[in-house]
Amino acid sequence: MTEAKTFIGKTAVLEGLAGNPAVKAVLAWNPEALLDAKFDRGELTLTIAAGQIRAAAATVQAAGYNFFEDVTAVDWFPSSPRFQLSYHIVSHSHKERIRLAVMLDGAAPTVESITPVWPAANFYEREVFDLFGISFEGHPNLRRIMMPDDWQGHPLRKDYPVEGYR
């Protein structure tokens, strides 16, 4: 397998993958916003400060990562910060994929919507809002998408009872 190399931590990634276009673009844009980085199992993860995700998305888009593939969340309850948002973005020209991650606190989690950068994020952000209860500022139509409009709670949260509230 070609995934032998692993870099954990921001400094290791900056040294080991200095030539990566995404790493270069993010550093040129705002090195402060890059909180953490990881290259594990052939996948590059850049952890971005929560308030900066829209600008970061525009930055990597300009660096050739042109195709938004997916955004989803992971609930690390009960640890803090509780929510991890994972954005997967593919580059058609570099033929590789990166992950932008954002960590959010459990109380009233809110993050900027990236729909102005990629309209494709529309349904995906609605899904995260519906199933995790994370709000996206600037989303054109933030409503439930899977569950009925009058549903209580957010089913993919770890503290959601599997059999529903009784």
Next chain:
Amino acid sequence: MTETIGRPILEAPIAQGAHDQHMILNMGPQHPSMHGVLRLVVEIDGEIVVRLYPEIGYLHTGIEKTCEAKFYHQVVPLTDRLDYLSPMANNLCYCLAVERLLSLEIPEKAEWLRVLLSELTRLNSHLIWLGTHAMDIGALTVFLYTFREREEILRIFEGLAGQRMMTSYFRIGGLSMEPPLDFFDRVQGFIRTFPEKIDEYSNLLTGNPIFKGRLKGVGMLSAADAIALGVTGPNMRGSGVDFDLRRDMPYSSYEKFQFKVPIATEGDCWARYEIRLIEMRESVKIIQQALDGMPEGPIKADAPKIVLPDREKMKTQMEALIHHFKIVTEGFAVPAGEVYQGIESPRGQMGYYVVSDGTAKPYRVHFRNPSFATLQAVETMCKGRMLADVVAVVGSIDIVLGEIDR
């Protein structure tokens, strides 16, 4: 691309009475041309579509939540139920993701068989698409022809896995069992005659003036819109974006196969139709290469703590019995980490995101399914066209509601 970025799409639900002359029409959830339980709320001015809004979730079963309560190997049958027209592609994507989490090497024969089966699945899926799409347009004959060939594929699957549709044949670490003795002969027999069958469909449709008239210039999607709205697979390639994960980011030894990726620049329903016909021919070539060069060897990885032992060994060897008991009752621990595995499913880029916390159950599984994103582009494709074109568009983008609603 600039003109699409920032353009608001799917802004708000359409309300009755917003415009006096306009009518709100619900297509679905029970509508013969909506391919399942898709509901399209259409605002029409006479017969012209002004706005269109997909409502989904009627088939939501919470598969992602269910996965969190299962052992890793118990998730495989759940993935069949997402895109139920191409179960092998779902199995493959999930197994590859978990194998990368485990850093597990797969024997060459298993990889090649997986490629062969993925392409057979692609034929199966495209045949259903072609039959139902033509039926939506009014060409009923093709449906019977495509289902005749699909039946043979399903019989091959039945011989292979014991199941026609929900095959669950892939396993983490390889495949569930050796293919039956007549498997390769049957596949060879099928693909020997199949290219003629594609000619037959083409004869029925490509020159058909009604079919042409219903598809040409209908459902236009530009390359920039396709990328901006997350459209993938044959729909994206029909708009002129040259990208295919099988060729550009190969997995499961696809780099060893020679095949062409068809591209069309028109971006209409007709381009998507032609692309899929060529894709079927290319799949036949890949299957032929897989049959010719099929390596010898085992079909399961040598990892007794992860892969279930053969029945024979389980009944005769103490150690194999212990492993079997352990895997079935306790599962196997997967090292902590996160993996996003993308594959080119018949409908486009499928991606499974699996997060492990080091236990025997996945901490989080997320399915990125191509149909879900493609649905966002329906409004762009239908706007300003006649209501009847909505049927042609929804048929041409080849969606499956099982993977949209999950």
